Amino acid sequence: MEVNKEAGYLNAGDAQYTASLGDNETSAIWAKYLDAHNNRDMETIMSMESDSIKIWTPDGRFIEGKEAHSAVLTDWFAAASPKWEEYFSLPAKVNWENQPGQWVLSGSVVTETIEGEEVQQNHLIDAYIEDGLIQSFWVYSRVLVPAK
Template sequence: MEKDKKIVIGHEFNEKGDKLNIISGDVGLTDIWLDYIQAHNQRNLDKIAEIDSNDIEVFRADGTVGKGVETHIDVLSSWFETSNPNWKVIWMVTNSVQKADGSIDHWLTTGNEFTDAVDGEEIFMNVIADVNFVEGEIKRINIHNRAKEIK
């Protein structure tokens, strides 16, 4: 196999219905995500803001959307004051989408275990996040949650 040849691993359909190639992505993005999660677990808002793009968009599982780094940091700051959220990365995979105009979108999809304590009761969720990176910064996060398995 040619070293520089990109392997198509799937497809994305744009708004027009065009079928776009998804290719294997930049594994280096996993290091940025691990730093980002560590910053969340350590309540390091400066580091989080450094990794966020100025116009980050966070599409949360509850349907709310946070726009802009200042809003993101304000929401996290308030949350961290009243709660003790913790994330553990379980898996990550990167991919890139070749757009019709020749540009490339870089994504990381990651599965994480999330725990928190609310009013003394522990919460556990499985969280999958689709994370869009632009020039090494996080531009967009789509968050999907699933509650802990009932036994």
């Protein structure tokens, strides 16, 4: 697969770096990560994360490290039983020596069960993956309102 076709840019400080289409293997890593979440497979989830993972949630929280993430997930799984249904994934490579890994832009419908009622959200993820491990990701969310 060609990964050198320019497809955007990243502004970092005073510099701008081009971005290229990434490798689909990066998208496959993210899909496997979501599957592990759906299966509540904490061992696989933790094995796919760097020890110093950094996560920015849509409610403004910052989670740092596997231990902290494991605790948050354990509570969330028990409280809301979230399920992910990914509907798109786009791998990208920023052409900058300080970012040897690749990014995944991913969209999923996340269904939670809260007090017996299903609530769906649309999640957009920016995830950075390096050396096969998820290093960081940002979650952007919008509640889906049922059609009338």
